[in-house]
Amino acid sequence: MWFFRSPEIIFGEDSLSFLKDLRINRCLVITDNFLLKSGLLDKLFRNLPESSKRMVIGDISPEPTFREMTGRIEEIRKFNPDYVIGFGGGSSMDTSKILFALNERPDLDVYDITPLVPLGLRKKSRLIAIPTTSGTGSECSWAAVLSEEGEKRKSELASPEILPDYAILDPDLVVSLPKEQTKNTAADALTHAIEGYVSSWNNPFSDAMSEKAIDLISSNIETVLKDPENIDARNSVHIGASMAGLSFSNSQIGLAHALGHSLGAYFKLAHGKTVALFLPNVIDFNYNVSAQKFEKLNSIVPERYRKKKFSDTLRGLFRSMGVEGSIEECGITRKEFEQNLDGLVSLASESTGCLTNPRESSTSDIRELFRNSYARLR
Ligand SMILES: [Fe+2]
Incomplete structure (x- = not known):
């Protein structure tokens, strides 16, 4: 039931x-x-x-x-x-x-x-x-x-x-929401929609919410960032964000949130920024388990962003939004990162996101995801 x-x-x-x-x-x-x-x-x-x-x-x-x-x-x-x-x-x-x-x-x-x-x-x-x-x-x-x-x-x-x-x-x-918060919260909402869609607790109702959320946000976020007072575009992103919320709260989150919560706790960074920077690498990690679902999502994002791999589509979309694509871009030095890596891995491993992520992950997988996310893929 x-x-x-x-x-x-x-x-x-x-x-x-x-x-x-x-x-x-x-x-x-x-x-x-x-x-x-x-x-x-x-x-x-x-x-x-x-x-x-x-x-x-x-x-x-x-x-x-x-x-x-x-x-x-x-x-x-x-x-x-x-x-x-x-x-x-x-x-x-x-x-x-x-x-x-x-x-x-x-x-x-x-x-x-x-x-x-x-x-x-x-x-x-x-x-x-x-x-x-x-x-x-x-x-x-x-x-x-x-x-x-x-x-x-x-x-x-x-x-x-x-x-x-x-x-x-x-x-x-939300028309007067500053640009920084607009992009970070939109990135968070996209992450909710995507993680909810492939969560091991996903279901037809949450799937429908995710698909429409991704459509609304990815089609309108560029307009919102260029023309913040465009009420129609703001309305679409606002509705999309709640649909994404309905999706993940009726399914669950995954590893991007597990790692993001941990990074945010250690370095006091905006939540949306921390989850979005892990998301493309987490999609690559999960790809074979949920390939069809990722392909479906790739077909929903507007063509101008679309690449062959859904993770690359998102890398491009986040880049166009001005969202940081790596831990390094959030201003964390390699030394600070390495000094805290054990704690980061341990805290992320405790998250419920690890349980509902579509692919099981060991602590060494989580460590590797952290390491791969330190610098942006060139
Ligand atoms: Fe979130």
Whole structure:
């Protein structure tokens, strides 16, 4: 028996106005410092009922720990929200999932958020995710990532009950996304779509999401990077990124994420950058196991990027987007890399991405993938 889980998705221009139709009385908004100061939060507030009471948590950092996430949990319980809104990138949306659960269940240990434990949520509130980047897919997933205090390791918590009730994909919220974040998050989304498509848990529903996601993102990202305010192209990439999120959250990720998470933990690099730089080499590693699927994906990418091998198609596409193609290009010296290689391999080997990658990998395979990815293929 299989499931395909998805929030109710509201998308396209002016989709933020959907909030006006909900009877929101007491709204908890979780966001980050940048958005708190930007005009985007005002856009959100303009679409909330005027009479609604609001509590804003606006200091969620890019990789929050449990302590950071839950610093104001008692205040939240007193506020007693009927809607919890995650507004921002993956960290804000992930934090909203955790706070949504812990507000309803003060007795809950956060590590009890697992697929196997019924949580009995939604007695007090509903959860809404509104992404302001096009890439993480958190708005469509039932997972939340938590950084462990003082450690490089992160924990992934998952429960179908922390899947948002609504995901609102309003392209107006991403038109001013800076170029650097636009390209990195798009590269992350493409990696989600591709890894989900060949994951050992892939299924017909996740496959359909991946194929359309790759079509939408690869056909529109060039326009978005050249003309960031092109709302149609932004809308397509924004929808594609959520489709990619639906794919991998209903299948799984693979080795590019396993290695990328590890590199990001050691060198504090943007997530999208770290996964994209490994992806072409991971595709070469997996090729014989999933050849037909990679050929199918190669046929979806616009002809102007298409090469004989899908990995080369992606190398070219990422290059045209200005995404770093190697560890070296991320500014890491050979010495730093070699000094940390054992730790990098060990952390990557612990990732669930190793379990669902289509081809089994040993630690020496992972070490070789790291080494092959230090410098770009010439
Ligand atoms: Fe990712």
